[in-house]
Amino acid sequence: MRTRKPEIRKHDFKEVSIGMTESQAVKEASRCLQCKKPHCVSGCPVEINIPAFIAAIRDKDYPGSLNILRQYNLLPAICGRVCPQEKQCQGSCILGKKGVPISIGALERFAADNGNVDGEPMTKKRSNGQKVAVVGSGPAGLTVAADLARLGYKITIFEALHEAGGVLTYGIPEFRLPKKIIQQEIDYVKSLGVEMRLNWVVGRTQTVEELFEEGYKAIFIGVGAGTPKYMGIPGENLNNVYFASEFLTRVNLMRADQFPKYDTPVKRAKKVAIIGGGNVAMDSARTALRLGAEKVYIVYRRTADEMPSRLEEIDHAKEEGVIMKFLTSPKEILGDDKGKVTGLKCDGMVLCEPDKSGRRRPECSGEEFVLKVDQVIMAIGQSSNPILVKSVKGLGLWGEGYIEVDEDGQSNLPGIFAGGDIATGAATVISAMGAGKRAARAIDVYVKGLKKSAVTG
Numbered sequence: 001m002r003t004r005k006p007e008i009r010k011h012d013f014k015e016v017s018i019g020m021t022e023s024q025a026v027k028e029a030s031r032c033l034q035c036k037k038p039h040c041v042s043g044c045p046v047e048i049n050i051p052a053f054i055a056a057i058r059d060k061d062y063p064g065s066l067n068i069l070r071q072y073n074l075l076p077a078i079c080g081r082v083c084p085q086e087k088q089c090q091g092s093c094i095l096g097k098k099g100v101p102i103s104i105g106a107l108e109r110f111a112a113d114n115g116n117v118d119g120e121p122m123t124k125k126r127s128n129g130q131k132v133a134v135v136g137s138g139p140a141g142l143t144v145a146a147d148l149a150r151l152g153y154k155i156t157i158f159e160a161l162h163e164a165g166g167v168l169t170y171g172i173p174e175f176r177l178p179k180k181i182i183q184q185e186i187d188y189v190k191s192l193g194v195e196m197r198l199n200w201v202v203g204r205t206q207t208v209e210e211l212f213e214e215g216y217k218a219i220f221i222g223v224g225a226g227t228p229k230y231m232g233i234p235g236e237n238l239n240n241v242y243f244a245s246e247f248l249t250r251v252n253l254m255r256a257d258q259f260p261k262y263d264t265p266v267k268r269a270k271k272v273a274i275i276g277g278g279n280v281a282m283d284s285a286r287t288a289l290r291l292g293a294e295k296v297y298i299v300y301r302r303t304a305d306e307m308p309s310r311l312e313e314i315d316h317a318k319e320e321g322v323i324m325k326f327l328t329s330p331k332e333i334l335g336d337d338k339g340k341v342t343g344l345k346c347d348g349m350v351l352c353e354p355d356k357s358g359r360r361r362p363e364c365s366g367e368e369f370v371l372k373v374d375q376v377i378m379a380i381g382q383s384s385n386p387i388l389v390k391s392v393k394g395l396g397l398w399g400e401g402y403i404e405v406d407e408d409g410q411s412n413l414p415g416i417f418a419g420g421d422i423a424t425g426a427a428t429v430i431s432a433m434g435a436g437k438r439a440a441r442a443i444d445v446y447v448k449g450l451k452k453s454a455v456t457g
């Protein structure tokens, strides 16, 4: 996919990838073998009919292509930009076995950006008069809401923040996922009749019990996993140590990059170390660059091969000058007598045999060194937010407070469903959407069952 020049783009927040031209897209679509048993489809968590949407691009039927995508995927313009395609659909493409797989993600983005479907592409059933509440407006919540609205349910989404979209809005930066794209997708969900109540913290503003009392027949919990994880090393309380979710929220949602035009400040530093190797780490590193940092390090205890981030983000970060410090594990954040960060003390690492996760286990090599930095950003993962889950009596949980559900998203309590990061732990946009789709089907069956039992007795 075409991109803007690194030396220019690293100074602004405009989108990095430009997308395919029409001739590129048609040529790429024509390479697709249209396999009878397409592996790409099994590689996609929502099983999009990939050969069909690609064939429509090949035939220059862009609205048709977008219509096919929308039948499976509510947010194609978003998934085309942020899905880890190399591990999913593209990773399973048969052409990739001996050569270059089809650029399925770029084609999905092309169809979404050029489909221009007027009005509602999916049919919507007549209202059935039943109300369902959705808590959280991330990809899981938006998907369950749209699917149920199409089935005739009256849906209200309750969202804690003042803007909808979940991580898409507050976490992923503008240069990767422009806000106007997210807004288009949210507007589409609203066009299905879904109501959004913002600034509404379920568990505080209103409890789940009170929602049932208001007549909601079922409740879907899609509150994500937004609580930062700590490493527990000395120096984490120094000034200018941020947790990635706070740093990114300040910039993306609260527009701290435009302080004082907007109220929220963020510290701009010259030398920044980001701890972690996932998408969150890459987003933080590239945001720090755009705020004016001269040197930005990614500090990761394994090597490039084990990094969980999307490949494209690693490549783009390197092109922009982010320095990768592999086999490096931080052990202390150093500060001066005013409590400001001055450095990051690290251990060198070596990789040993794989652990239970299948990834090679890092061990100290005995080497110790200090990176001179004036800001440290922790991007080592997020865990569940306890406000809602702890407010629901008897709700079955696992691990660090994630909701236990069956494969349809049903929790141990009748009428309460959950999906996305709050059920799986931090995962991906498309897996949250897949969970939303399955839960929508299960909620429909559940509510129909309630109606039947009310009639019979």
Ligand SMILES: Cc1cc2nc3c(=O)[nH]c(=O)nc-3n(C[C@H](O)[C@H](O)[C@H](O)COP(=O)(O)OP(=O)(O)OC[C@H]3O[C@@H](n4cnc5c(N)ncnc54)[C@H](O)[C@@H]3O)c2cc1C
Binding pocket: 082, 083, 084, 135, 136, 137, 138, 139, 140, 141, 158, 159, 160, 161, 164, 165, 166, 167, 168, 171, 172, 200, 201, 202, 203, 222, 223, 224, 225, 226, 248, 279, 280, 283, 310, 385, 387, 388, 419, 420, 421, 422, 426, 427, 428, 429, 430, 432
């Ligand atoms: C910085 C960053 C970059 C990422 N990059 C990628 C990427 O490139 N590709 C990819 O596939 N995945 C990426 N991910 C992961 C992906 O964004 C998540 O897996 C996905 O957003 C999870 O969706 P969700 O709907 O479960 O939750 P979320 O998107 O977290 O949404 C949950 C929503 O619930 C709201 N909420 C929380 N508590 C309450 C409450 N009590 N009442 C009401 N509302 C509440 C929150 O405010 C939030 O809006 C990234 C994550 C981060 C943090």
